[in-house]
Amino acid sequence: MRSSPERTVTEIARELGVSPEGLRGWVNRDGADRGEGRPGELTSTEREELKRLRKQTAEQQKTIEILRKAAAYFATETIR
Numbered sequence: 162m163r164s165s166p167e168r169t170v171t172e173i174a175r176e177l178g179v180s181p182e183g184l185r186g187w188v189n190r191d192g193a194d195r196g197e198g199r200p201g202e203l204t205s206t207e208r209e210e211l212k213r214l215r216k217q218t219a220e221q222q223k224t225i226e227i228l229r230k231a232a233a234y235f236a237t238e239t240i241r
Contacts, residue, residue, distance in 0.1 A: 165173065174184040193202045203211065 170184055170188075171181045174181040177184065189198070190205060192198050194204045194206075196204075198204075
């Protein structure tokens with residue numbers, strides 16, 4: 162690991178009481194957040210923004226569909 166390169170992830174994870182896989186994930190996420198991740202890897206901030214934008218897009222699509230149905234309904238009502 163960064164501050165203890167002579168120790169294994171498993172040793173440090175055992176000392177902290179977490180799983181080695183979880184600790185590796187945290188270390189990798191920290192690296193990405195510091196700009197040290199793989200090319201194209203998103204930071205935590207970017208992941209949160211992407212999640213927010215996807216939710217917003219889904220809500221907007223629902224709103225558009227409701228408005229489309231309402232417009233179609235009122236269009237048929239005005240013809241009668």
